[in-house]
Amino acid sequence: MVDRPLSPVLVPFEALGRWASRIVVSVGRFGTFMALALATIVSPPFKFRAFVDRIDYIGFRSLLIILLTGAFTGMVLGLQIYMTLSRFGSEAFLGPAVALSLIRELGPVLSALMVTGRAGSALTAEIGIMRITEQIDALTVMALNPFRSLVVPSILAGVVTFPLMTALFDVVGIFGGYLVGVELLGLSQGTYFGEMQTFVDMRDIMTGFWKSLSFGIVVTWVCTYKGFHAGHGAEGVARATTQAVVLSSVLILVWDYFLGTVLP
Amino acid sequence: MIKVEGLTKSFGAQRVLRGVDLEVPDASITVIIGRSGGGKSVFLKHLLGLVRPDGGRVVVDGVDVTTLRGGAMDRVRERYGVVFQGGALFDSLTCAGNVAFPLREKTRLTRAQIAERVATGLARVGLADVGAKYPAEVSGGMRKRVAIARALVTEPAIVFFDEPTTGLDPILVNTIHGLIVELHRRLRFTAVMVSHEIPEIFQIADSVAMLHEGRIVEVGPPDVIQASANPIVQQFIRGEPEART
Numbered sequence: 072m073v074d075r076p077l078s079p080v081l082v083p084f085e086a087l088g089r090w091a092s093r094i095v096v097s098v099g100r101f102g103t104f105m106a107l108a109l110a111t112i113v114s115p116p117f118k119f120r121a122f123v124d125r126i127d128y129i130g131f132r133s134l135l136i137i138l139l140t141g142a143f144t145g146m147v148l149g150l151q152i153y154m155t156l157s158r159f160g161s162e163a164f165l166g167p168a169v170a171l172s173l174i175r176e177l178g179p180v181l182s183a184l185m186v187t188g189r190a191g192s193a194l195t196a197e198i199g200i201m202r203i204t205e206q207i208d209a210l211t212v213m214a215l216n217p218f219r220s221l222v223v224p225s226i227l228a229g230v231v232t233f234p235l236m237t238a239l240f241d242v243v244g245i246f247g248g249y250l251v252g253v254e255l256l257g258l259s260q261g262t263y264f265g266e267m268q269t270f271v272d273m274r275d276i277m278t279g280f281w282k283s284l285s286f287g288i289v290v291t292w293v294c295t296y297k298g299f300h301a302g303h304g305a306e307g308v309a310r311a312t313t314q315a316v317v318l319s320s321v322l323i324l325v326w327d328y329f330l331g332t333v334l335p
Numbered sequence: 336m337i338k339v340e341g342l343t344k345s346f347g348a349q350r351v352l353r354g355v356d357l358e359v360p361d362a363s364i365t366v367i368i369g370r371s372g373g374g375k376s377v378f379l380k381h382l383l384g385l386v387r388p389d390g391g392r393v394v395v396d397g398v399d400v401t402t403l404r405g406g407a408m409d410r411v412r413e414r415y416g417v418v419f420q421g422g423a424l425f426d427s428l429t430c431a432g433n434v435a436f437p438l439r440e441k442t443r444l445t446r447a448q449i450a451e452r453v454a455t456g457l458a459r460v461g462l463a464d465v466g467a468k469y470p471a472e473v474s475g476g477m478r479k480r481v482a483i484a485r486a487l488v489t490e491p492a493i494v495f496f497d498e499p500t501t502g503l504d505p506i507l508v509n510t511i512h513g514l515i516v517e518l519h520r521r522l523r524f525t526a527v528m529v530s531h532e533i534p535e536i537f538q539i540a541d542s543v544a545m546l547h548e549g550r551i552v553e554v555g556p557p558d559v560i561q562a563s564a565n566p567i568v569q570q571f572i573r574g575e576p577e578a579r580t
Contacts, residue, residue, distance in 0.1 A: 135370060200426075204357040204421055204423060205419045205420070206423050206424075206425055206426075208383075208385055208419065208423065209417065209419060209425075211383075211385060211412075212383050212384075212385070212415055212417045213412070213436075213437050213440065213441065214409035214410070214412040214413050214441065215437075215440055215441070228507035279440055
């Protein structure tokens with residue numbers, strides 16, 4: 072059968088259809104990738120050594136950036152919120168305002184974005200290079216499941232490290248707010264922490280925990296997927312790394328909004 | 336024996352394999368030659384089960400591997416050794432670690448037994464003293480030899496070589512070829528090699544198959560291929576450029 076040229080009127084629709092088809096295929100591949108990872112998680116053996124290595128790679132080596140961004144985020148919050156509250160004579164609420172902002176929103180989101188930039192990009196690049204240098208094929212032909220040694224340890228390490236990183240970010244941020252509010256601007260220490268105890272409850276902490284846990288899954292899922300499907304050569308790895316960081320960051324913000332509407 | 340029947344594969348509109356038929360006898364060295372982009376690597380990936388064909392069969396010792404998945408395919412692969420074009424050594428492991436890797440992951444050997452097998456494997460390829468070095472710290476020729484040691488350490492029945500001498504100087508090419516022949520004589524594995532090295536491969540192959548535009552256009556012992564009347568084969572083995580139109 073000979074393809075007839077498409078009417079110019081229909082060309083935009085064809086392009087739209089192609090785009091939609093690509094999106095559906097991509098989503099399907101993402102889903103299949105996660106399904107394979109989940110199937111591998113529940114089937115032995117578990118690569119404990121690789122899991123510990125990934126905790127070091129994703130978590131421990133991100134500590135410095137988390138401490139720095141946590142501290143300065145808390146300090147900026149302390150300063151800005153104090154300025155705003157002082158207009159209404161409500162400086163006493165600085166502690167809970169800083170804590171709630173950090174625990175419910177900024178801690179999970181900013182720490183996830185930071186870990187994505189530092190460890191997520193490196194994860195994609197590492198797996199991408201393994202793909203283009205046939206190291207993943209080498210694992211496969213040795214009858215070793217590459218998901219078991221590369222993907223599963225990364226996703227599980229994300230589940231463990233993201234909440235811990237977030238907790239650290241929150242604590243350091245709260246002390247950053249304390250430094251500005253109490254030590255620089257003269258709010259009393261008792262007011263800062265006392266009001267915090269009154270207004271922050273377990274529900275807020277659990278909201279932050281569920282967010283960070285889900286961000287851990289999303290980031291490691293996206294970054295390992297992109298590395299696993301990196302294109303040819305250095306350009307393919309570079310593109311995969313950029314896509315992994317951009318997609319992870321967008322999904323963190325979208326998922327944060329979604330969770331913000333469903334979690335109490 | 337490996338038997339390939341009517342293997343076809345397309346990527347989008349590009350037809351890479353158009354019905355490949357080939358038989359690889361046990362304990363032989365079969366070399367697949369052909370121009371770059373002619374589908375040799377894609378063909379090899381079908382034998383390894385890394386790519387699924389659109390049509391046709393790959394039968395390894397009576398089992399059609401194109402229908403196998405998961406654990407069943409892994410059981411076939413446990414009999415394979417593969418030397419990839421770039422070596423595909425794991426950057427994070429030393430050369431000895433790379434050779435030990437399949438033994439550590441797939442066998443119940445003790446550390447001492449693995450160390451002994453690794454030392455033997457590296458000595459066999461003439462690299463007894465590079466075990467502690469990382470792949471990035473050794474030359475391209477050494478990396479290829481470490482890759483050969485890794486592929487053979489499990490004593491596989493079938494070994495695949497994907498252009499094992501690409502990018503090496505003529506002396507190293509002959510060294511690697513000599514090594515493959517020597518190891519083949521000692522271990523009697525079935526070897527399938529993709530190579531461009533003309534005329535060197537005629538000295539090591541039991542059988543040569545020419546893959547051109549997705550089909551095997553000539554197959555036979557080296558002397559038959561060299562005397563072939565097929566102009567495509569003659570053009571390739573003489574390295575004649577294509578006539579300008």
